[in-house]
Amino acid sequence: MNYDFNWAGIIPALPYLAQGMKTTLLLAAVALALGFTMGCLLAVVRIYGPKPLAKLAAGYVNFFRAMPLILMIFWMFLLMPFVLRKLTGDPYLTVGPMYSAIIALVLAESAYFCEIVRAGIGSVRSGQMAAGKAIGMSTLQCVRWVVLPQALRNMSPSLVNQAVGLLKDTSLVYVISLNDFFGAAGQIGLRNGQLVEFYLFAAAVYLAICSTGVALANYLRKKNQQAY
Template structure:
């Protein structure tokens, strides 16, 4: 049976799709920034902290890298409200879908960013730390002003790769009815009976965004290779 495509749904529903895309990009940007900050702290704790701190940070990373992301979202959306009500004594306390998604993405992604940071810091020559300390800098000053700037430059392609993966993972928020790009497209497709067109359009948009990310990674790696020659 032939299928007659009708793309007018995409045109008519574009304002609603734009709102969904805005939510997706908001989740990506906030989770990326907070994830990198927390991931950097975790990486330094695992590499330079006391043994007990290293074990705690390692346990955190292993936990969130082992648990499926969708389960982490469920934790914050369904389990955190009862826990917070018990702790605060407020029977009406709730955790919204946006805050649940942000918490889940931030904590989960920080575990992945931590391992990227560790690799980036490890890629800096060991003598850099000793050289920085020999001119009077403390260990933390050496990390901040000497090691981390070089490490961030080395691991930028890996950070972009992980952010591309985060972009795709944001589609999981449909399980808590958060209106992201995919959720908005699904609702429009169901309303107009044009799910095929909407899903093809969403796939094309994600493909374009991910392709842009891959191109940027390749470009940065090429520039780095030319700089090292």
């Protein structure tokens, strides 16, 4: 079967694709910032918190790591408005695809970031915590000023890899009709009858961005190995 590729429609569509890329980058940036923050808190609770809280945090992490992300996005988009309407009594309350996607991504990514941060904290020698306490620091102060800075350096390659994975995961928001880069490419390709060309172009863009992230992760890994 022969297929005649026609790339002429891509250049005129670049402004629309750029708008989709802005949505993709916004989702990735917000989910990265909030997910990493929540992941740090969960990791600290799992390691240093009281046993009941540590178990709750572990249950949270295990639950969200086990759930497919696409299912989480559907839940946030379809079920969360229903729950909020019941709680508030407002029958017209909506959440919208953008907030649904952000909430789903943050909840899921925080579980993965928790495990990365937990492994990073575990890579710091226990004597560092003891040294901090010896000079009068509390446990939280030791974690904040002594352990986490060292752990951040150790886990930086894994953080970059997770960020790359997060950028790819944002493409799943097309299922709730959010106009991200992947969704925009699909819409224009379907409209112009050039679906193959636009999906190939989207794949090339994702490949270029993610390859840059992987190269950065490899550089940080080599740098950390040299430091030791």
